[in-house]
Amino acid sequence: MAADPLSPRKQPVQARSRALVEAILVAAARVLEQSGLEGFNTNRVAEAAGVSVGSLYQYFPGKTALLAALVRQDAAAFGEALTQAANQGATLRETAEALIDVMIAHQSERPALARALDFAERDLDLEHEDDTVMLALTQGALARHAAELPGVDFAEAAQDLMVIGRALSDSGIDPASLKRRLLRAVLGYLTGP
Amino acid sequence: MAADPLSPRKQPVQARSRALVEAILVAAARVLEQSGLEGFNTNRVAEAAGVSVGSLYQYFPGKTALLAALVRQDAAAFGEALTQAANQGATLRETAEALIDVMIAHQSERPALARALDFAERDLDLEHEDDTVMLALTQGALARHAAELPGVDFAEAAQDLMVIGRALSDSGIDPASLKRRLLRAVLGYLTGP
Amino acid sequence: MAADPLSPRKQPVQARSRALVEAILVAAARVLEQSGLEGFNTNRVAEAAGVSVGSLYQYFPGKTALLAALVRQDAAAFGEALTQAANQGATLRETAEALIDVMIAHQSERPALARALDFAERDLDLEHEDDTVMLALTQGALARHAAELPGVDFAEAAQDLMVIGRALSDSGIDPASLKRRLLRAVLGYLTGP
Amino acid sequence: MAADPLSPRKQPVQARSRALVEAILVAAARVLEQSGLEGFNTNRVAEAAGVSVGSLYQYFPGKTALLAALVRQDAAAFGEALTQAANQGATLRETAEALIDVMIAHQSERPALARALDFAERDLDLEHEDDTVMLALTQGALARHAAELPGVDFAEAAQDLMVIGRALSDSGIDPASLKRRLLRAVLGYLTGP
DNA sequence: AATGAATGAGGATTCATTCAT
DNA sequence: GATGAATGAATCCTCATTCAT
Structure with a gap:
């Protein structure tokens, strides 16, 4: 049940999904770079990626998993x-x-x-x-x-x-x-x- | 106004004050040690020190300053x-x-x-x-x-x-x-x- | 427009549709039984039924209707x-x-x-x-x-x-x-x- | 640590605190009465009580505890x-x-x-x-x-x-x-x- | 100076529902 | 019809900080 909180939620198979995951990771890196661990939060990352928070959580079970990725x-x-x-x-x-x-x-x-x-x-x-x-x-x-x-x-x-x-x-x-x-x-x- | 947020607020001159500051620092160290940066927060530290949050803020302008100290x-x-x-x-x-x-x-x-x-x-x-x-x-x-x-x-x-x-x-x-x-x-x- | 949210959306006439509705209901019962009202949500039911959420919404106008059914x-x-x-x-x-x-x-x-x-x-x-x-x-x-x-x-x-x-x-x-x-x-x- | 989520957090000793807890309970009852369990949420209750969410959580460790009270x-x-x-x-x-x-x-x-x-x-x-x-x-x-x-x-x-x-x-x-x-x-x- | 109750912005996460494919 | 990715409002809860007493 309470799956590994450090692992991604699902493998993005479709091309679009992979692009989305990629976009999230790129945005996450940018946020982390510019705002530090302090300012790193899922809402911000999602916004920076031009994606809804929900989508982020579709692929990453949580903030931590995103960071880990x-x-x-x-x-x-x-x-x-x-x-x-x-x-x-x-x-x-x-x-x-x-x-x-x-x-x-x-x-x-x-x-x-x-x-x-x-x-x-x-x-x-x-x-x-x-x-x-x-x-x-x-x-x-x-x-x-x-x-x-x-x-x-x-x-x-x-x-x-x-x-x-x-x-x-x-x-x-x-x-x-x-x-x-x-x-x-x-x-x-x-x-x- | 926007004072240095990393420096203590004032030098505790009185003996009692110094003891208080000391108690806060000791408690802060303990909290940090046991709960990590994650669990390090001013309320917790104040409680662990047996002091009110208000007093903590009397001597430290903020969480960051406490950590810095x-x-x-x-x-x-x-x-x-x-x-x-x-x-x-x-x-x-x-x-x-x-x-x-x-x-x-x-x-x-x-x-x-x-x-x-x-x-x-x-x-x-x-x-x-x-x-x-x-x-x-x-x-x-x-x-x-x-x-x-x-x-x-x-x-x-x-x-x-x-x-x-x-x-x-x-x-x-x-x-x-x-x-x-x-x-x-x-x-x-x-x-x- | 604001149709009765408690009634099914349409009568499944085709055999396949009826099977689908049946599968959803069976899955819904199982989810409800195992996870309680708390854990009862459309995504979960759809997954348990091996059906897409979209299909679920094809036959039930909403979570409530499913429960009602x-x-x-x-x-x-x-x-x-x-x-x-x-x-x-x-x-x-x-x-x-x-x-x-x-x-x-x-x-x-x-x-x-x-x-x-x-x-x-x-x-x-x-x-x-x-x-x-x-x-x-x-x-x-x-x-x-x-x-x-x-x-x-x-x-x-x-x-x-x-x-x-x-x-x-x-x-x-x-x-x-x-x-x-x-x-x-x-x-x-x-x-x- | 993870204390009983059904018990109140602390006994309100001061007169003001007791009034606050009372106000929260009264508001909670009203919200529950008017909106049902569905619409019963901490933010709403706090607002109805004319109190900040933080204050609510000062006395009740969570939504559940409030309901239990x-x-x-x-x-x-x-x-x-x-x-x-x-x-x-x-x-x-x-x-x-x-x-x-x-x-x-x-x-x-x-x-x-x-x-x-x-x-x-x-x-x-x-x-x-x-x-x-x-x-x-x-x-x-x-x-x-x-x-x-x-x-x-x-x-x-x-x-x-x-x-x-x-x-x-x-x-x-x-x-x-x-x-x-x-x-x-x-x-x-x-x-x- | 000390207290600690009160505040409320902020941030993590869920889930009903839609809609492009 | 079917799919399931995407959405984002809604909700829970925390904690830095203030301020009346």
Whole structure:
């Protein structure tokens, strides 16, 4: 009965429905970006999407689910981009650079949105779910350079680097120096003292 | 009129007033810890403090200000503890350990509270304000070991380490391995490749 | 325009239509039984019937009409069963027993449904309409035993007994003793002091 | 935490508060009487009482509780009146008359309200709670005339008579003949065949 | 200064009903 | 006729804030 309040209500099959869901998500992202979690409410999102509240609730069982969908959508896109990057680079440094570039790109595109989504992800305890993919990805990328990383626990390192990467890219640090500093943190962690 | 909504309304001079403010803050922390930002509301806090809402508003211009006071109080306490640690340790490693111990202690004492405060700090954009002290502190600690850190930009490093330290200690990583991993991240960053 | 909101919209002539109406009514009964008046809504009924809401509205002008149809259907079935019983029994007592058996059977079959329908009947002020048949029936049954009932106003008695019978059978009284008690009430009323 | 949704939220101690609660209950009764359970909603009641919704919720945890309070208030008043009557009358018939007079009075004063309250009482499953007193009362009244009632199970009879009495007085029967018919039903039940 | 009752805007969610396809 | 997506008014309830006492 009381279904999962974080999952969408039904899969939009028809083309029109998919467009509607898409419109809602786009509007939701905009509202979240401009007004923060504070100002994020279903009525506002529906209005911004040019849709009735009822329609919103047709596809999302509640405010939380909408937020969760946003988070997941972003995580998925991010994961995809990371996947590309993870397989690039002949050296550890090159791979690190590729991954960092993705992180920075993701974050600098819509900083306020990225921040709010990070926020929401924690709030909804969606971290674990989303991070599994990225963790695996990162771990794989590390494993590819095992030769350069003697004695490193890949699982552990992947987790730490994920946390560090996120935190730094989301910290508001001057974008110009961000890449250099992230690189330092990552390579330092891995090949450090 | 439109006064700073983040600052306390007036300095409580009388002893009784100070006690009242203290009681409110203690209660606020408890409420925040137990119910999260979601359940944090002025009526609840006032009740938990055994005080009337009116009195709460006598000393805090609004909910936000109360939250801000909590954040600042915590930051101050944290800063104090860090100050102690920053001056300890003959070697860089030792100093780093001392600082990390403080971070972990601060975080592990009331994890839920620490998390919510971190949350709130960001939400209220209080980061800059609070971090100034810690930044200076960290920077000083680094400077003390300048010999071991050739070519390091202390200001920059302090900022990065602060971010990294916070993120890792708040990440929910197994407390048992947390210190080791934090140390690795910090020393790696500083003395890395 | 403002048509009677309690009457069905049109007589389903086609076989398929009749089946559809039947399916809706069956589903409606089930929903009402399982979820009460509270949870009784057109969307739910339509879904339970495996029919679109639009179709439901094709045959019933509104929620109320659907409910009314349910009430009437039940009343009709009940009336039919009573008709059988009303003509049985050589003595007053025997006839009373037959009628009471029907009442109890009707009520105990789907108690929750019976209750909700009673509820709805009152809510929609359908009592008068439905009871006409039963009243006539009861009155007839009494008349058959006029010899045993000197000085009794059959119309009045029929109404009173109807009310009493319904109330008692719907009162949640232990089914084991229900018949005896109903009999006592009825015969007491009729042949009393 | 999730306290009893049927009980009031706090006892109004101050005179003003009591007046407010009283005003709310009076308004609630009026709304219920005029608009039925259908149109009974907290906003409407608050408005009718000249009070803000917030104030209503200060004293009643929800719509249901408000309704329950109304039912209980009515039941209490009714019980009180019955208590008076139950001790009157030298003969069974006289006592029965006294009780029936109270029932009729209670019902005929505000018929629509009485009906809706009966309705609500069932809806909220408050029957048992309220009826205990009346049952005991009735049982006592019967016991007082035990000599006239050989072989009668007072507990059972009290329950049956309660049900019968309510049903008849609430049935919309012509008030002029109501008393006579009720008396017949009651005495018939008790002293019948 | 303290109290806490009162306010009411705001926000989540439901569901009867319509109508374009 | 059938469909079911879309609508949005209606309703419940919360909580930041004020103000009379």
